[in-house]
Amino acid sequence: MATNIQSTQLDFDQIKNKLKNYLSAKTEFADYDFEGAGLSNILDVLAYNTHFNALTANMALNEAFISTAQLRSSVISHAEALGFSIRSATSSQARFTATLNLAGVANRAQTYVLPVDSVFTGSNENGSFQFLTTQAFTATDDGTGLYTFVDADGASGVTAFEGTKITKTFFVGQATDRQIYIIPDADIDTTTAIIKVFESPSSTVFEEYTPLKRALTVNAKSTYYTLREVPNGTFELNFGDGVTFGKSPEAGSKIEVTYLRTTGPSANEIKSFSTSVQYNVGGTNFALQIVPQANSAGGANKQGIDSIKDLAASAFATQQRLVTPEDYRSTIAANFPTVKDVSVWGGEDNVPVNYGKVYVALDFNDGLTNAAKIIVKDNIKSNFTNNLSVMSITPEFVDPIEIFIDTTTSFTFNPDLTGSTALALENKTRVAIRDYLLNTVSGFNKTFRRSNLLTDIDEVDIAVLNSRMNIKLQQRLIPTLDTPLNYELVYPVQLANADDVLTIIESDLFQMTGVTGNLKVVNTLSSNKLKIINVDDADTVVQDNVGNFNSLDGTLSLINFNPGTILSGSNFIKFSAVPQNESEVRSQRNFVFKVDEERFTVTSSVDRQGNRVAL
Amino acid sequence: MVTKAFSIEDGNQTSSILGSRQRKYSDIDLTFSPKVGGDVFKKIDAASVKQSVKNILLTNNLEKPFNPDFGADLRGLLFEIASDPDISSQIEEDVEDALRAYEPRVTDVRVETDVNNAGLQNTSRVDDNTISVKVTYRIINSEEKQVIQTTLARLR
Numbered sequence: 198m199a200t201n202i203q204s205t206q207l208d209f210d211q212i213k214n215k216l217k218n219y220l221s222a223k224t225e226f227a228d229y230d231f232e233g234a235g236l237s238n239i240l241d242v243l244a245y246n247t248h249f250n251a252l253t254a255n256m257a258l259n260e261a262f263i264s265t266a267q268l269r270s271s272v273i274s275h276a277e278a279l280g281f282s283i284r285s286a287t288s289s290q291a292r293f294t295a296t297l298n299l300a301g302v303a304n305r306a307q308t309y310v311l312p313v314d315s316v317f318t319g320s321n322e323n324g325s326f327q328f329l330t331t332q333a334f335t336a337t338d339d340g341t342g343l344y345t346f347v348d349a350d351g352a353s354g355v356t357a358f359e360g361t362k363i364t365k366t367f368f369v370g371q372a373t374d375r376q377i378y379i380i381p382d383a384d385i386d387t388t389t390a391i392i393k394v395f396e397s398p399s400s401t402v403f404e405e406y407t408p409l410k411r412a413l414t415v416n417a418k419s420t421y422y423t424l425r426e427v428p429n430g431t432f433e434l435n436f437g438d439g440v441t442f443g444k445s446p447e448a449g450s451k452i453e454v455t456y457l458r459t460t461g462p463s464a465n466e467i468k469s470f471s472t473s474v475q476y477n478v479g480g481t482n483f484a485l486q487i488v489p490q491a492n493s494a495g496g497a498n499k500q501g502i503d504s505i506k507d508l509a510a511s512a513f514a515t516q517q518r519l520v521t522p523e524d525y526r527s528t529i530a531a532n533f534p535t536v537k538d539v540s541v542w543g544g545e546d547n548v549p550v551n552y553g554k555v556y557v558a559l560d561f562n563d564g565l566t567n568a569a570k571i572i573v574k575d576n577i578k579s580n581f582t583n584n585l586s587v588m589s590i591t592p593e594f595v596d597p598i599e600i601f602i603d604t605t606t607s608f609t610f611n612p613d614l615t616g617s618t619a620l621a622l623e624n625k626t627r628v629a630i631r632d633y634l635l636n637t638v639s640g641f642n643k644t645f646r647r648s649n650l651l652t653d654i655d656e657v658d659i660a661v662l663n664s665r666m667n668i669k670l671q672q673r674l675i676p677t678l679d680t681p682l683n684y685e686l687v688y689p690v691q692l693a694n695a696d697d698v699l700t701i702i703e704s705d706l707f708q709m710t711g712v713t714g715n716l717k718v719v720n721t722l723s724s725n726k727l728k729i730i731n732v733d734d735a736d737t738v739v740q741d742n743v744g745n746f747n748s749l750d751g752t753l754s755l756i757n758f759n760p761g762t763i764l765s766g767s768n769f770i771k772f773s774a775v776p777q778n779e780s781e782v783r784s785q786r787n788f789v790f791k792v793d794e795e796r797f798t799v800t801s802s803v804d805r806q807g808n809r810v811a812l
Numbered sequence: 813m814v815t816k817a818f819s820i821e822d823g824n825q826t827s828s829i830l831g832s833r834q835r836k837y838s839d840i841d842l843t844f845s846p847k848v849g850g851d852v853f854k855k856i857d858a859a860s861v862k863q864s865v866k867n868i869l870l871t872n873n874l875e876k877p878f879n880p881d882f883g884a885d886l887r888g889l890l891f892e893i894a895s896d897p898d899i900s901s902q903i904e905e906d907v908e909d910a911l912r913a914y915e916p917r918v919t920d921v922r923v924e925t926d927v928n929n930a931g932l933q934n935t936s937r938v939d940d941n942t943i944s945v946k947v948t949y950r951i952i953n954s955e956e957k958q959v960i961q962t963t964l965a966r967l968r
Binding site for chain 1: 836837838839840841842854855860863864865867868871876877878879882914915916917
């Protein structure tokens with residue numbers, strides 16, 4: 198029987214109202230409007246049931262598409278269908294200079310080996326963590342008894358990965374059954390997994406399998422495996438079918454899986470390490486000396502849902518090929534968790550134009566050593582660009598140029614409208630500036646818009662009446678001290694023209710050998726020339742021509758610049774420049790916006806708008 | 813005296829005729845007792861209102877979907893009795909508030925409680941966690957007084 202009940206709503210109350218509307222047209226019952234009535238109870242049940250079914254149907258439909266799915270298992274399933282492999286948690290890496298000092302020790306060997314699984318321990322505010330070596334390192338006597346450990350390629354330094362080494366053993370069953378091997382561990386770093394297949398349980402001969410995603414060609418003899426996350430968060434190991442899609446371990450063989458179970462980012466930022474590794478020479482133990490090259494870094498959680506949604510579609514679009522800049526971006530971001538942001542541009546967009554090249558700038562996570570950065574770049578070249586990019590296109594890595602935005606903000610406020618002090622409002626304003634720069638501007642290919650930031654500042658408190666802001670772009674020069682050298686700094690946009698009142702270029706304070714007082718570089722008013730002035734001596738000119746700046750190119754050239762001491766104690770001098778257009782600044786190519794909270798100058802003034810003077 | 817009549821064409825010449833609109837309260841009987849024909853019984857007028865008042869008394873807060881405040885929440889107070897000497901007045905206030913909010917058909921509500929059951933059932937059972945509640949009310953637009961008496965006790 199057809200009814201006129203409309204049940205297209207999702208909301209409980211709306212559904213119940215629809216039912217009431219239906220009953221209002223009937224004569225049998227009149228009490229549907231009273232919440233205590235029995236009929237109301239029955240309507241509750243009906244409406245709840247409809248609401249529940251509608252919600253379930255809605256959720257099921259949402260989960261059917263990657264862009265709207267909320268459950269991690271659904272997102273992973275969709276991503277896999279697009280051929281996207283989900284990144285597991287990754288271990289934090291620590292890199293040391295490891296030495297053994299046996300000077301004067303008799304009968305010392307020519308070489309010593311630091312074996313696989315050597316343990317190093319470090320701690321931070323999250324607790325104590327264990328780092329393991331995953332390859333052997335060797336050290337050779339330098340003639341004086343000092344041994345410095347190097348890796349198999351001869352590179353100095355020892356790399357250790359945070360985690361606990363876990364081994365899982367499986368025996369392959371009947372050949373007619375296709376087996377999947379379950380590893381009930383959600384914290385695997387799959388990049389550390391080593392899969393060995395032994396011919397029999399007692400055999401010592403094994404074949405090592407490699408991840409399928411590294412495969413270039415696959416046939417019946419290819420020894421590839423997949424280690425994929427399943428809906429409950431743990432992992433499943435799978436092999437080829439033994440026919441066309443890679444070799445399948447034969448019945449009776451033994452599979453040994455070893456991997457690191459990691460705590461991810463918790464083990465980052467460890468500054469010091471210890472080890473109990475010792476070498477016995479002539480009955481005496483000598484401790485291994487280690488000096489960290491940098492804080493531990495690179496640990497990361499499993500790839501998040503948002504990241505998977507963002508990258509899976511892009512990865513599918515790339516079809517495992519590096520053709521467009523977006524292909525490079527998605528491939529690098531998906532495979533290298535230590536890379537925070539990627540900027541890629543073609544040679545046709547480069548300055549100067551250089552056809553046949555693709556330029557890649559990588560912004561790494563903080564604390565990553567130069568050695569680790571080089572490893573990532575080499576990996577990108579050897580594993581990706583060499584195999585997947587278009588022939589005749591050569592990738593070039595370009596270091597990112599960090600640009601900091603210095604802000605000078607002033608605002609007026611009416612104290613009658615707020616309980617906050619001027620200082621509190623200024624601090625809130627600093628937070629608003631930091632949040633805007635961190636969330637909206639920080640990174641490659643971003644645009645700073647002053648009006649948007651001022652809108653945020655006006656909304657800091659109802660008492661803020663109006664605000665204004667001047668900005669400068671800051672570059673950091675790392676000079677060689679007490680050595681006159683030429684330097685060139687490049688800004689991402691045109692700089693303001695020389696002015697007769699406003700200084701366009703201004704540096705941090707520094708000192709020069711032989712000159713008393715604190716100095717800084719500024720441009721001569723109404724001129725593009727740069728000069729060094731003594732701020733402790735009424736701004737007298739110490740050196741009247743140390744270079745110049747070019748407004749059009751956004752470049753700053755320093756000639757025979759010879760600082761002796763940097764007053765800030767850092768190894769760099771900040772050079773701030775006023776851009777041509779302070780309202781909008783874009784970071785293109787390898788320019789990356791960063792945040793320098795020391796350069797947020799905020800001042801406030803009181804404006805009691807409601808005050809009237811009685812005459 | 814004025815009498816009214818329908819025409820023969822309207823076919824209702826002999827039925828009684830009302831001068832004002834009459835609305836009956838009619839609700840489904842929650843006992844779901846079947847009639848001979850298989851249909852369920854209805855509750856009409858005062859019985860309908862009485863069933864509603866009883867529903868409100870026996871419903872706890874958070875029981876009704878998307879209406880967490882509905883109900884007198886008597887059962888929720890069962891375990892407050894021994895420790896709170898003012899529980900009687902609180903129950904009376906709660907019941908009156910609930911009926912005022914959710915049952916607009918009743919007026920002149922008076923609630924009597926006896927946590928000891930001394931007055932209502934002449935037994936003292938303070939430690940049994942038992943509440944006896946007697947609600948007296950009048951249905952609007954009528955002079956008839958209605959009384960509901962219920963006793964709540966914990967089940968185990």
